Amino acid sequence: DTEVTQTPKHLVMGMTNKKSLKCEQHMGHRAMYWYKQKAKKPPELMFVYSYEKLSINESVPSRFSPECPNSSLLNLHLHALQPEDSALYLCASSQDNRAGGTYFGPGTRLTVT
Amino acid sequence: QKEVEQNSGPLSVPEGAIASLNCTYSDRGSQSFFWYRQYSGKSPELIMFIYSNGDKEDGRFTAQLNKASQYVSLLIRDSQPSDSATYLCAVGSYGQNFVFGPGTRLSVLP
Numbered sequence: 272d273t274e275v276t277q278t279p280k281h282l283v284m285g286m287t288n289k290k291s292l293k294c295e296q297h298m299g300h301r302a303m304y305w306y307k308q309k310a311k312k313p314p315e316l317m318f319v320y321s322y323e324k325l326s327i328n329e330s331v332p333s334r335f336s337p338e339c340p341n342s343s344l345l346n347l348h349l350h351a352l353q354p355e356d357s358a359l360y361l362c363a364s365s366q367d368n369r370a371g372g373t374y375f376g377p378g379t380r381l382t383v384t
Numbered sequence: 385q386k387e388v389e390q391n392s393g394p395l396s397v398p399e400g401a402i403a404s405l406n407c408t409y410s411d412r413g414s415q416s417f418f419w420y421r422q423y424s425g426k427s428p429e430l431i432m433f434i435y436s437n438g439d440k441e442d443g444r445f446t447a448q449l450n451k452a453s454q455y456v457s458l459l460i461r462d463s464q465p466s467d468s469a470t471y472l473c474a475v476g477s478y479g480q481n482f483v484f485g486p487g488t489r490l491s492v493l494p
Contacts, residue, residue: 304481313472313484314428326481361427373418375427 274298275376277362283382284352292347292379294362300374303345305337306361308378314361320345321367352383386411388475388485396491403460405488407473410454416482417449417456418474421467428472432458463492 275296284290296303302321306314318337319326325337334356338346345362359380365373387410397403405419416435420428432447434440434456440447446459456475460467470489476482 313487316481319481359427373430373433375420375429378427 275362275364275374277360277376277379279379280377281380281382283384284349285384286352286354288352289348289350291349292360292362292381294345294347294376295343296364296374296376297343298364298366298374299342300364300366301342302365302367303339304363304365305335305345305347306363306375308359308361318347349381352381354383357381357383386414386475386483388473388483390471390473390485390488392486393489394491395488396493397463398493399463399465401463403463403467403490403492405458405460405471405473405490406455407457407475407485408455409473409475409483411475411477412451412454413477414451414454414475416476417447418476418482419445419447419456419458420472420474422470422472422487424470431471460490463490465492465494468492 278293304319305317308314317328317331320339334351336348359378361378362376389408419432421431422428434447434449437449437451444461448457468491470487472487473485474482
């Protein structure tokens, strides 16, 4: 099983809402990632959980906050987003952080209105 | 600043031809190299990874790595219209997260 699952597939939220994106993998991978991808651009790394340690891309605003309840689950909490945050949010996992995200989930298409 | 460069394309090849996609990287300490395929509106799909100099073949795909020249390429033999997508090169080092190139759009013409 090489699957990374993400829910929801689509999300529309207002700028005052609070929502969460969820990601799950059952491959025993020890590193999980959140990426943001805008149209016609490559994925941009936001957060890494590797061996229960969080690494943050310092350019990511604080209205995004990750949570890793266990080694199989990764959440991304969203609060007070801006329209420019509309993008495809991708979760990925890898056996270790050498691979930097070997397997990607299908993504959540987020629209902020 | 670690950089990964690719021609943005579009690269157009006729059906049945060989498509050649190239990627160069700036960090000589890079150890792992990946090619992803991404269809419009979908997530990236891993096609190949390569760690050592030389060629690695998987079906119609061949990855070529030359660390001395700091480039990695992907050859697609017998190109099909279904191969039309954006191909992302990603380069990484142990203990560090990898960097994506901007991607090359490939169009295979029937």
